[in-house]
Amino acid sequence: MIQEILGSQLGLSICIICLGLAVILTADAYCIYFERKVSAWMQDRYGPNRVGPLGLLQPLADGIKFILKEEFIPARADKILFYIAPALGVIIALVGFVILPIGGRVHWSWMPEGTTLLAQGASVDIGVLYLLAVGSLTVYGVVLGGWASNNKYAFYGAMRSAAQMLSYEVPLGLALMTLILTMGQLRLEGIVTGQIDSAWNAFLHPVAFLIMLITALAETNRAPFDLAEAEQELIGGYHTEYSSMKFAQFFLAEYTHMITASGLLTALFLGGYEVLPFSRLLAGVNGLSWLYWISTSVSPWAMVLRMAVFCGKISFFIFVMMWLRWTLVRFRFDQLMRLSWKALVPIGMAIVVVQGVLLYFGRPISWISTAAEIGILVIAAMISLLSGKPITGRQLSLVEDDEHAIRPSKTPVTV
């Protein structure tokens, strides 16, 4: 029976989806623990250390606390939308991960010789577009929650989130377009095997990788892009009025979204489940042939190792996101908009044009693209330096020569 289920593509996919759900929901809880530990480590504190050894049972305690808290609904809130919004956020965040290529191809010993199954939730021929479509829906939880609360701060958070999402989808699309141009397909597992055959896209397209990393931070509403919640200005932004498990659901959605975005970055730019870059070349070196074996073998053990490698890379990206959150200060809203429209979009367009030209001359996958992208970055930096106007610098006033404009005061403030 078990052999029959695991031996069919549908059965294996459903098993992997169930396993993935369990892992992601547990990982969400531990991400919060990890976030608190990382922030404590960066600020020279201990962090949670009371519940269980090293505070490892803290997520459990938090969960129980969330359930026991009072569930408060503002008097004039739109009750239905107030209930739906957090659930919508979690659901949309969860549907993204099914197409992540976590395991590659596998062959069970009881299957006929030569047949293999794809060890992932679903293989979609439009993989990248699917993720874009799901990604454009993720903002609805925040927008509807903020609107339904009938609270000015929550409403501002929702509107900020909507504007931010619309602005950062453009550079995200441009960065993805460079990849689609060079890989010639939208299927995520095809993009991963393509990288195993040549080189990781992070090396071939460093600028696209950078843009994608920035937009991933922006789309997950993580600092320095967390303007939708901005405690110092908006109390808690869109979740100001939320309490109890509904508040926890927003957390769940945020961390699930982080995991999915990290998985997408891993699959598209860091070679998916490949352990080290260039393992095909390294396989020739004595004692390193196992690197290539993990990436390509159909044995179940290799599949388990591949999944472990994929999860490891996701953890790395999540750590990077936390590291950035506790290192950088939040953008101001005008800086946020300028970063997207005046820096990321033009650079993104330039790299799409360059990749198109390289494609025309028949060199889609080559080190020329790395050089060209770094060249574009240098030219952009030169333009910004020569024009004397910083791309994301301090804005003196929204309208130049406006006598009512707010300017930084010259005299120091005395307390």
Added chain:
Amino acid sequence: MNVNTWLEPIVFFLFAGVVLFSAIGIVLTRNIVRAALFLLGTLGGVAGLYFLLMANLLAAIQLIVYAGGTLVLIVFGVMLTSKSPWVRFAPSRSEAAAATTIGLVLFAALAKIVTGIDWTVAAHPADQPATVRQVGNLLLQQYLVPFEVASVLLLVVMIGAAYLARPEN
């Protein structure tokens, strides 16, 4: 027995139900944000039907274009129509009459088209999967002119919006 034979009707009626329920909701609700959300339900349900018909590209495009579009609709609906986000529709009699007339004409046209088509000849869609590559080739070869005209139109709209959004001086 093939799973699809019993699963497909269930999924179809699920998505069709979502589409119908949301469509009725758009008409009946008086709250502008709820109307926009119902619109999202309708468009999403149609995308689900496309997925069911194996038209993956069309479904993804439907979601990408309309999900973002509905978001803009919510933002505009909330920010531009009224000072209060709790605005409710109160259409006048003449507006209701005009809307009913347009709706009836559209319904008659659609009904005529639906009843006029011979539905039996349709081949199984899985025989010829419309891949992204084929669609791309068609857009950039056979239909290049309409494609470019559409993009020029969008450019005009973009320039116009940027001009309107500029400060006065």
